[in-house]
Amino acid sequence: MHVTLVNPPYPSGAPKSTYVPMGISYLTSYLESHGFDVDVIDFQALPFNEEYYIKRLTEKAPSIIGVTSTTLTYWPALRLVKIAKKTCPESLVVMGGPHVTVMDKEALTECPELDVVVRGEGEQTLLELAKLKAASSLGSLHEVPGVTFKSDGEIIRNKDRPFIQNLDTLPFPAFDHLPLENYRLYGKTYLPIITSRGCPFQCTFCLASKMSGKRFRARSPKNVLAELELLRDKYEADAITFYDDTFTFDMERAREICEEIKRRGFKVPWDCRTRVDRVSRRLLAIMRSANCQLIHFGVESGSQEILNAMKKGVTVEQNLRAIQWAKEAGILVAISVIIGYPGENEKTVQETVEFIRKSEPDYVYVCVPTPYPGTELYDIIKSLGWKMSTDWNSYDEQTPLFENPNLPPERIRAIRREFYNRYLSPLYILRKSMRNDFYSRVMARVAINDILWRLKIPRIIGSFKKLFYG
Numbered sequence: 097m098h099v100t101l102v103n104p105p106y107p108s109g110a111p112k113s114t115y116v117p118m119g120i121s122y123l124t125s126y127l128e129s130h131g132f133d134v135d136v137i138d139f140q141a142l143p144f145n146e147e148y149y150i151k152r153l154t155e156k157a158p159s160i161i162g163v164t165s166t167t168l169t170y171w172p173a174l175r176l177v178k179i180a181k182k183t184c185p186e187s188l189v190v191m192g193g194p195h196v197t198v199m200d201k202e203a204l205t206e207c208p209e210l211d212v213v214v215r216g217e218g219e220q221t222l223l224e225l226a227k228l229k230a231a232s233s234l235g236s237l238h239e240v241p242g243v244t245f246k247s248d249g250e251i252i253r254n255k256d257r258p259f260i261q262n263l264d265t266l267p268f269p270a271f272d273h274l275p276l277e278n279y280r281l282y283g284k285t286y287l288p289i290i291t292s293r294g295c296p297f298q299c300t301f302c303l304a305s306k307m308s309g310k311r312f313r314a315r316s317p318k319n320v321l322a323e324l325e326l327l328r329d330k331y332e333a334d335a336i337t338f339y340d341d342t343f344t345f346d347m348e349r350a351r352e353i354c355e356e357i358k359r360r361g362f363k364v365p366w367d368c369r370t371r372v373d374r375v376s377r378r379l380l381a382i383m384r385s386a387n388c389q390l391i392h393f394g395v396e397s398g399s400q401e402i403l404n405a406m407k408k409g410v411t412v413e414q415n416l417r418a419i420q421w422a423k424e425a426g427i428l429v430a431i432s433v434i435i436g437y438p439g440e441n442e443k444t445v446q447e448t449v450e451f452i453r454k455s456e457p458d459y460v461y462v463c464v465p466t467p468y469p470g471t472e473l474y475d476i477i478k479s480l481g482w483k484m485s486t487d488w489n490s491y492d493e494q495t496p497l498f499e500n501p502n503l504p505p506e507r508i509r510a511i512r513r514e515f516y517n518r519y520l521s522p523l524y525i526l527r528k529s530m531r532n533d534f535y536s537r538v539m540a541r542v543a544i545n546d547i548l549w550r551l552k553i554p555r556i557i558g559s560f561k562k563l564f565y566g
Contacts (some may be wrong), residue, residue, distance in 0.1 A: 097230045098133045099222075100158040102149075102180075104165060104173040105139040107489040114542070115288045116141075116279050118339060119164055119193065119218065121269030126219040129267045132226050136273035144172075146179060153183045159229045162214075162222060165193040167468050167491040174207050181209035188229050192218045194303050195488070198470030200244035201251050212237070213244040216307060217293070219266065221257055259309045263293060264319045271331055282537050284334035287327050291320045291353070292340045297371070299394075300407050300472040301434070301465055304341050312345050317352040321360060328364050335389075335534055338368035344383075345374050354386035365389045367535065372418035373410050380425040390458075390535045391422050395431040398451025399444035402437050407472075412451065419455045428535055430459035435515070436500055436508040437465045438476055445503070445511055459539040462515040463493040464508055 101124060103117045117138060124134045135156050137149065153161065161180040165173035173191060181189050192214035196203045200213040214221045221242040228234050237245050242257030260266065269290075276285065292314040295304040327333040344350040367390035368383075375391075383391075395415045397403050403410060422429045433448055452460055467474040467484060468491065477484045477498045484498040491497065494512070496505035503511075 097160075097226065098135065098156050098158045099127055099160045099162065099226060100135045100137065100153060100156055102161065102163045102176050103136070103138040103140050104163060104169040104176050105144040106169060107172060107492075114279070114281070114286070114538075115337065115339065116271055116274050116276065117164070118269055118288055118290055121271055121274070122266065123162070123218055123222055124273060125267040125270035126223060127226060128270060130223055130226075132223075134270075134273065138274055139172075139176075141275045141278040149176070149179060150183050153180060157184065158187055160188045160190060160222075160226055162190045162192065165191055165195050167195040167466075167488050170195045170199075170203075170488045174203075174210075177207055178209045181211075188212065188225065188234065190214055190222070190225065192222070194307050195469065198303070198306060200253065204244060204246055204251050211245060215242050215244065216257060216309075217242075217259055220260065259294065259311070259313065261313060263313055263315045268323045268326055276331065281541060282534065284534055285332055286335045286337065286534075286538070287331055287333045288337045288339040289320070289323055289327065290339050291315045291343065292345065295341050296345075297342075297409060298407050298472070300405075300476065301437075301468070303468050303470055306470050308341075312342075314346055314349055317349065317356045320353055321356050321362070324357070324362055324364070325360070328362070333364055335538075336364055336366040338366060340369065342370050342374055343368040344370040344379065347374060347376065347379050351379055351382055354382045354388075357386040363387060365534065367391065369394070371410065372414045375418050375421065377421045377424070380421050380427060384425040384427050388427055389533070390428040390430060390538070392430045392432070393418060393422075393457075395419075395451070396434050397437070397444065398433070398448035399440075402434075402440060402444050402448075405439050406434075406437060412447075415451070416455055419457060423456075428459075428539070429457045430461065430539065431455075431457045432461040432463060433515075434463055434465050435511050436496060436503050438473075438480065438500060439502070440500065441502040449515075458536075459542070460515065461542070462512050464496050464512070465498075466491055466493045467497060 101120045103120055117140065120136060124136060127134050135152065135158065137152055161184060163173045163176050177189055177191060180187065188211050189209060190212045191203060191210055196213045197215045200215055203213055204210055212225065221240065224240050228236055237243065238252065238254065241255050244251065244253045279286065292312060293308040294310065294312045295308065296310050296312055298305065324336065327336055365387050368388065369392040372393050396406055396408055398412060400412050403412065419429050435445060465473060467477045482499045496508045
């Protein structure tokens with residue numbers, strides 16, 4: 097039996113994705129390991145073409161068509177669902193991803209062509225659907241945990257599926273069906289790895305715990321190293337990003353991974369994302385000795401008042417200290433800050449400006465609070481009675497989406513322009529682009545993407561892509 101998995105394009109004007117799609121890659125390997133044939137269509141690496149899409153579907157005649165979706169790609173995903181059902185009316189058309197996990201009933205109501213929504217982790221659920229479809233037993237959908245579907249005009253929401261506890265049992269994600277050459281950066285193959293799932297922290301703006309649970313689940317260091325070596329040997333990775341929400345949540349496990357990297361002589365440079373309260377000076381030094389080149393900290397604000405409102409559970413002093421430790425270890429530091437959170441005002445903005453001046457990170461990603469459905473922030477905005485946009489194409493973390501009486505949208509835009517002019521100037525981009533080390537050039541690439549997406553001018557984006565990326 098054949099399954100086609102589709103990654104939708106970003107809305108018009110967005111830059112191409114930096115990372116290969118991990119969710120689809122995990123689903124692919126899981127289905128293939130159970131004997132199903134899988135085709136992948138990745139419209140974040142390929143330009144969207146409806147005729148090409150229809151041709152691929154017609155050639156494969158898949159029994160199941162699965163489309164993934166974030167909030168930003170929700171409307172493009174719905175378009176793919178509609179085309180899929182029209183092209184292959186006998187196929188079971190499925191959607192999964194963060195947005196429909198919490199907006200499952202809305203998706204089924206808005207899109208009559210959609211048959212089933214897969215909520216949360218999708219590997220086991222999609223496999224169960226594939227087995228039912230192969231056995232012509234879709235009448236048993238009521239027994240499948242983790243799905244929402246329509247039956248006799250009624251929307252049925254089955255119980256949640258338990259999360260996979262032993263992540264070592266999962267096959268490594270399959271990148272074979274993806275156009276990896278389209279993901280190369282400055283001629284380098286830059287690939288992701290996810291070594292853990294679940295987040296016990298409750299930041300008000302984040303959906304991580306809704307998608308993967310509140311309990312931290314981690315792969316063993318030996319299992320992680322086996323995949324790292326696969327990325328190097330099979331896919332010829334020149335650099336690797338640990339795409340975990342908090343790579344160093346278990347600091348002892350992170351240390352063991354680093355020691356195993358050194359013991360095996362694994363030389364591929366890497367970067368990771370983590371929290372400032374889950375690192376130590378000693379751990380960062382060990383990470384650098386294991387060839388960690390760049391670390392991303394979600395600092396979010398230089399104001400303790402705003403950090404408390406976000407329920408970050410850290411202090412400004414912890415943010416400063418972690419950045420200092422990483423720089424002392426010789427690791428490049430990228431941070432993200434959020435401007436315009438409820439309660440934000442000119443004073444708290446200036447505290448963030450002062451924090452950046454004092455900490456001197458190598459890269460600053462300036463975003464706005466994005467009230468994703470399912471987050472506490474979404475509920476806060478609704479409870480305040482503030483106007484909030486449901487134009488999902490604008491949920492790009494750069495477009496103001498709600499009215500903040502203390503900091504109107506036009507002021508937030510002006511502040512972001514000031515940040516970019518100060519910290520991501522053309523001179524900054526040029527200097528980073530001209531350096532020989534890969535990660536400085538990656539930061540230049542991200543800066544260009546941020547600026548172009550802010551402009552939202554597709555023609556200019558295309559010209560810059562050709563100039564900088566070939």
